[in-house]
Amino acid sequence: MATDTSQAAARVVVVGAGPVGLFLAGELRLGGADVVVLERLRTPTTESRASTLHARTVELFDCRGLLDALGDPPREPRGHFGGVPMDLTMPGPYSGQWKVPQTRTEELLQDWATALGADIRRGWEVRELSPHDGREDGHVEITADTPDGVRRLRAAYVVACDGEDSTVRRLTGAAFPGAPAGRELLRADIAGIDIPNRRFERREHGLAIAARMPGGVTRVMVHVFGRPARRRTGPPAFTEVLDAWRQVTGEDLGAGRPVWLNAFGDANQQLERYRHGRVLFAGDAAHRQMPSGGQALNLGLQDAANLGWKLAAVARGRSPQGLLDTYDDERREVGRRVLANIRAQALLLLGGPEVEAARTLLAELIAAGPARDHLAAMITGLDVRYPTGGGAHPLLGARLPLSALPTPDGLVEVAMSLRDGRGLLIVSDSARAELRWLGKVWSDRVTSVAVRPDAAEPLHGAEGLLVRPDGHVAWAGSDPWAATAAFRHWFGRPDPGL
Ligand SMILES: Cc1cc2nc3c(=O)[nH]c(=O)nc-3n(C[C@H](O)[C@H](O)[C@H](O)COP(=O)(O)OP(=O)(O)OC[C@H]3O[C@@H](n4cnc5c(N)ncnc54)[C@H](O)[C@@H]3O)c2cc1C
Numbered sequence: 001m002a003t004d005t006s007q008a009a010a011r012v013v014v015v016g017a018g019p020v021g022l023f024l025a026g027e028l029r030l031g032g033a034d035v036v037v038l039e040r041l042r043t044p045t046t047e048s049r050a051s052t053l054h055a056r057t058v059e060l061f062d063c064r065g066l067l068d069a070l071g072d073p074p075r076e077p078r079g080h081f082g083g084v085p086m087d088l089t090m091p092g093p094y095s096g097q098w099k100v101p102q103t104r105t106e107e108l109l110q111d112w113a114t115a116l117g118a119d120i121r122r123g124w125e126v127r128e129l130s131p132h133d134g135r136e137d138g139h140v141e142i143t144a145d146t147p148d149g150v151r152r153l154r155a156a157y158v159v160a161c162d163g164e165d166s167t168v169r170r171l172t173g174a175a176f177p178g179a180p181a182g183r184e185l186l187r188a189d190i191a192g193i194d195i196p197n198r199r200f201e202r203r204e205h206g207l208a209i210a211a212r213m214p215g216g217v218t219r220v221m222v223h224v225f226g227r228p229a230r231r232r233t234g235p236p237a238f239t240e241v242l243d244a245w246r247q248v249t250g251e252d253l254g255a256g257r258p259v260w261l262n263a264f265g266d267a268n269q270q271l272e273r274y275r276h277g278r279v280l281f282a283g284d285a286a287h288r289q290m291p292s293g294g295q296a297l298n299l300g301l302q303d304a305a306n307l308g309w310k311l312a313a314v315a316r317g318r319s320p321q322g323l324l325d326t327y328d329d330e331r332r333e334v335g336r337r338v339l340a341n342i343r344a345q346a347l348l349l350l351g352g353p354e355v356e357a358a359r360t361l362l363a364e365l366i367a368a369g370p371a372r373d374h375l376a377a378m379i380t381g382l383d384v385r386y387p388t389g390g391g392a393h394p395l396l397g398a399r400l401p402l403s404a405l406p407t408p409d410g411l412v413e414v415a416m417s418l419r420d421g422r423g424l425l426i427v428s429d430s431a432r433a434e435l436r437w438l439g440k441v442w443s444d445r446v447t448s449v450a451v452r453p454d455a456a457e458p459l460h461g462a463e464g465l466l467v468r469p470d471g472h473v474a475w476a477g478s479d480p481w482a483a484t485a486a487f488r489h490w491f492g493r494p495d496p497g498l
Pocket of ligand 1: 015016017018019020021038039040041048049050051052102124125126127161162163164166167168262264282283284285291292293294295296297298300
C-alpha cells in the first residue's frame, strides 16, 4: 500500500468532521495551511445534539462572516446554573443563547470550510497513527479504512477532533484523568404527546424537564435521585425513559413515539496535555463533560479558534513550534475552569434533597447581582483572558469587544477587520511612526487600522493594540520595542522581502 506524501510538508490532517473539526479546518485554511479532514461517517449525522451557541462563539462566527448564513435564530436570555434559573444577558451585540440545532451549525461550517478549500473525505475511519518526530522531516503517518480499502497518508501535524471516545487519544495513549460518570440524565425526543413544559422541576423522587420543540416533538429529560449512571453501549430503551418519567412525575408517556433517545452522564475528564508533539487535541477529544448549559460545544469551537491560526503559521514555517505550546497552556486552563463549573452544576442539578440548601443560597447570590455577572461571563465565554506576560492595560489578554473603530475615513468594524483570519494592529492616527511602521513590516499577516486621535477611546489610553486572529489582545501600549517582541512572538519573523 502506497503512502500519499504529496504536499505532506505543510499538510494538517484533522480527524473528525464534527463541529470542532470543521471550524478548525476553515481556520487552518484561512491561515494558508493545506488541510485534509478525515471523517468516518459517510454522511453528516442527523442526531439532534447541542442547540445553543453562546455569545463568544457568535462573536467568533461574526469575525468569520458566518452570521448571515445563520439567519435570525431565536435567542433565549434565560439560562441556568445547575438548574438554578439565571439571566445570561451580557453587554455586547450577541447577548443571550442563540438556539441553533447542532446539525445546522455543522452544515454551515462544512460549507464554509469547503468553500475555503478544505478537503473533507467522508467514509475515512482512522485506525492507526505513527508519529515521527525527526527534526528535519518530522511527520505523522495515518492509516484509515476508506470506501476504497485501506489508505495511508502523511501529514506534518494531526489534530484529533474525533469526539469524546477519541480513537486518536487511545492510539497515542494520552493520559485522560478525571471522574467517570456517576449519575446521568435520560433524554428522549417524543412525538405525539401533550404535556406541560417543565424547566428543571425538582420533585420528591427526581428531576424532570420537558420542552415542546418546533415540529410538535417534546424533549424530556429525567433523573431519578440517587440512581447511578449505567454502563452503556448504546442509547437507553424507550421503556427505561418511560419508567423513570413515571417514577418522578406520575405521568405515562407510553402513547408517544420516540424520535431520538440518549443518556448523558456527569463524567468529567480532561487531557493532561493538549499537545503531544505533532498530534494535538481539540473539542470533546480533549475534554469530556456533561453538556450543561450548552458549554461543551462552545468550549470546543473556541479551542478551534485558538488553535487554527497558530497551527497554520507553524505548518507554513512562519512560526516556531513553540507557538503550539501556547494553545496547550491557554486552552487547557480555560477547559479546567469550565469543567470545574460543570462539575459544580452536576452536583446541584442531579443531587437530591441534600443539595436544596446550597441551591437556595446560590439563587440568593444570583439575585444579588455580582454573582450572576460572574457566572454569566463564564458560561458565555466572554470572560476568557489569556496570559500575555506583563502590562496592566485593561484589555490585555481579553477579547477585543466588537465595536466600530472611528478612522479618518469613517467607521471600521472590528469583526470585519478580522474576517480574513489575520491579526489586527490598531493605532492612534497620532501614534509614533515606529508603531505604524511595525504594521507595514508584518503587513502580510496583520491588518493595520489607524483610529482618529480625538476618538481613540477603543485604545483605552494606549497608542496601539495588537490583536490576534482569534480576537484576543496580545499587546497594548506605546513602547515600540515591546510591540516588536509581541509581533515576533505571535506572528513569527517578518518576511525578509518586506
Ligand atoms: C448524544 C449526544 C448528545 C449531546 N447533547 C448535547 C447538548 O444537549 N448540549 C450540548 O452543549 N452538547 C451536547 N452534546 C455535546 C456536543 O454535541 C459536543 O460537545 C460536540 O459535538 C463536540 O464536537 P466535536 O467536534 O468535538 O466532537 P463530535 O461532534 O463528537 O465529532 C467527532 C467526529 O469525529 C468522527 N470520528 C470519530 N472517530 C473517528 C475516526 N477514528 N476516524 C474518523 N472520524 C472519526 C465522528 O464520526 C464525529 O463526526 C451531545 C453529544 C452527544 C454525543
